Amino acid sequence: MGSPLSNIIEKKILRQERLSVEEGLFLLDDAPLLWLGRLASEERFRRFPQKEVTFVLDTNPNYTNVCETACQFCAFYRHSEDPDAYTLSVDEVMEKIDKAVQNGVTTVLLQGGHNDALPLDYYLSLVRETKKRFPTVTPHFFSASEIQMMSRVSGLSVIDVLRKLKEAGQTSLPGGGAEILSDRVRDKISPQKGGPSEWLSVHSAAHELGFLSTATMMYGHVEESEDVAEHWEAVRQLQDESKAKKMGGHFTAFVPWSFKPENTALERRFPRRAGTIPYLRMIAASRLYLDNIDHIQASWFSEGKKVGQTALQFGADDFGGTLFEENVHAEAGFVNTTTPSEVITLIHEAGFDAVQRTTDYQRIKTNQRSDSGSSIGPLTGAGDMPIRKNTATPIDFVSM
Numbered sequence: 001m002g003s004p005l006s007n008i009i010e011k012k013i014l015r016q017e018r019l020s021v022e023e024g025l026f027l028l029d030d031a032p033l034l035w036l037g038r039l040a041s042e043e044r045f046r047r048f049p050q051k052e053v054t055f056v057l058d059t060n061p062n063y064t065n066v067c068e069t070a071c072q073f074c075a076f077y078r079h080s081e082d083p084d085a086y087t088l089s090v091d092e093v094m095e096k097i098d099k100a101v102q103n104g105v106t107t108v109l110l111q112g113g114h115n116d117a118l119p120l121d122y123y124l125s126l127v128r129e130t131k132k133r134f135p136t137v138t139p140h141f142f143s144a145s146e147i148q149m150m151s152r153v154s155g156l157s158v159i160d161v162l163r164k165l166k167e168a169g170q171t172s173l174p175g176g177g178a179e180i181l182s183d184r185v186r187d188k189i190s191p192q193k194g195g196p197s198e199w200l201s202v203h204s205a206a207h208e209l210g211f212l213s214t215a216t217m218m219y220g221h222v223e224e225s226e227d228v229a230e231h232w233e234a235v236r237q238l239q240d241e242s243k244a245k246k247m248g249g250h251f252t253a254f255v256p257w258s259f260k261p262e263n264t265a266l267e268r269r270f271p272r273r274a275g276t277i278p279y280l281r282m283i284a285a286s287r288l289y290l291d292n293i294d295h296i297q298a299s300w301f302s303e304g305k306k307v308g309q310t311a312l313q314f315g316a317d318d319f320g321g322t323l324f325e326e327n328v329h330a331e332a333g334f335v336n337t338t339t340p341s342e343v344i345t346l347i348h349e350a351g352f353d354a355v356q357r358t359t360d361y362q363r364i365k366t367n368q369r370s371d372s373g374s375s376i377g378p379l380t381g382a383g384d385m386p387i388r389k390n391t392a393t394p395i396d397f398v399s400m
């Protein structure tokens with residue numbers, strides 16, 4: 001390959017040495033795309049030699065759309081007096097989960113707005129009832145800013161809120177609300193939400209208690225490449241710290257997706273979605289830079305099915321979830337649906353066996369490609385359910 005930096009990076013990756021910020025910026029901005037994809041794919045196969053891609057049967061219901069935080073990129077939230085504002089009872093949330101479980105769902109990613117009318121007991125009941133009524137489901141509930149909200153409303157510290165959630169049965173936290181972990185960016189797009197340090201402190205506390213969590217990124221708006229590098233660096237450092245503590249908690253996966261502008265306050269300034277090439281570059285560069293995070297997730301949902309398939313050749317090893325229900329992107333006019341059997345077919349078409357997994361990446365069932373000599377088996381407990389419609393904007397909490 002050509003430039004001195006690309007030669008240095010290639011040697012570092014071969015020797016499994018950590019990349020610098022400068023090298024990360026080169027990957028994002030200047031590296032030849034196909035070279036980058038090849039290097040990321042080689043690194044992916046070094047970690048996961050089998051020609052397999054994982055996916056999860058999941059659903060993303062929301063318990064409330066009431067939120068006074070007014071993030072510039074969000075089309076989902078409503079003020080409490082708006083006619084279409086809603087807050088579901090615990091039983092109403094359980095009805096949604098019940099329907100999803102009947103379709104084989106094993107992960108429920110439950111999130112909502114910052115609604116200060118809800119007491120801590122409401123959230124604890126959501127976890128307890130889910131664990132009691134649906135023992136096969138992992139409650140992957142509440143983003144970092146919702147945990148902060150619970151802390152403010154209850155007067156408890158963040159770690160005490162997390163302790164109570166853990167006592168109720170929760171052990172997994174979604175990475176939503178990270179957006180870009182740069183004060184410069186957060187001040188512009190979500191000034192009332194709490195900065196990067198708040199998001200990082202919640203995940204750090206969760207890891208200390210043994211929670212697994214994911215790290216996300218929503219790019220394609222006001223950020224510069226340096227902000228992306230700052231985000232990567234913050235996530236990589238926290239992962240180092242969490243693993244060093246040996247409490248069991250850490251990030252399982254990194255999940256980037258692009259901002260969807262429709263129906264958001266940011267739309268006038270950023271009317272266009274980031275394209276395919278920046279997404280593939282993001283996936284590949286993240287695989288190489290985030291050397292201490294196992295899984296890089298491709299998104300059929302946020303970027304489109306063909307782009308999701310292509311990302312599997314750029315270092316991603318996971319195809320995300322089936323999203324039985326999703327409302328956040330839908331509010332931004334972005335709708336994409338699939339079925340479990342289509343997810344399996346998409347993974348097979350890309351040349352991989354499709355492995356159904358749990359929230360924490362334990363294998364449930366392998367669906368081999370027909371050309372690999374085995375028949376494709378049915379999903380565990382799953383029908384060919386239609387997966388949700390996506391119509392609206394992306395909030396940062398479509399995260400897995």
Ligand code: SF4
Binds near residue numbers: 113193
């Ligand atoms: S992204 Fe979350 S915190 Fe921000 S306005 Fe939307 S619902 Fe509220």
